Amino acid sequence: MKKEEKTNVMRVLDGKKIVYESHAYNPDATMSGEEIAEILGEDPDKVFKTLVTQGKSGAYFVFVVPVKEELDLKKAAKAAGEKAVSMIKQKELLPLTGYVHGGCSPIGMKKQFPTFIHETADKYDHIFVSAGKVGFQIELSPADLISVVNCKPADIV
Template identity: 65%
Template sequence: MSKKEEKTNVMRVLDQKKIPYTPHTYPHGDGEAPDGVTVAQNLGIDPAQVFKTLVTKGASGGYYVFDIPVAATLDLKKAAKAVGEKSIAMLHSKELLPLTGYVHGGCSPIGMKKQFPTVFHHSALDQETIFVSAGKIGFQVELSPADLMKLVRGTAADVTAATE
């Protein structure tokens, strides 16, 4: 199987659900994921179109997924409010793989072991297509934000820290 034909679990889920997407690959070191802005530069696209997937744990013990532009920072207060929690905290890297099936830098909102409430930064709705991890470092999928949000039953809110 050539590198070009390699399918990730995310791509298989999208194929199965008949959701159109475009796969993209980018160069990366061994096991080291570049930051999202570097990924956007490698793909030659605006970082506002590339979304990183962050997993959090609420004060109630529930888990939540947030997809935000790669150059942005998750505002934990806004995020907690968006999911009706008193507070939330970022999940530790070591907890990510057992919970989601994904590694840090290759986490995707699609195809996690369990579907968690997912919130996209509202700017996703302004894009014709967005890029999210294809579930493996070095792989991204580009698809319509509406298709993606429908698939993961996502909502949209302002969950990032103010820039400047």
């Protein structure tokens, strides 16, 4: 484990007085979300990844799904009210969100985009999402995440 440092995500949560627990790990560039869940000693159903898409209209949308699941682009488009959505290119992620691949969080993006979280999140007291930097995760209640980023639960996998 690395020495604890504050990420932008943690500063946002502190500013909103949201209770969370941070977790640091030594990342490997090829590490999957399921491997991160294993390092954290957590059920992969409770560890969520953040995916950024662009709709046919040109609008951007954020989807938060369990790490072992794949985003269903048709269901995602339906949730977003778009004809279709596609994943953005990796090189577009940093300029658009302020986050790098593997460290993208739904919290604290440069601009808040419409965000959807997989409907299973509310089955848990706490879930994990990226803390905005590779090697850092935060654990918080799904209700707190939903309130901070105003995300909507949806069937998206």
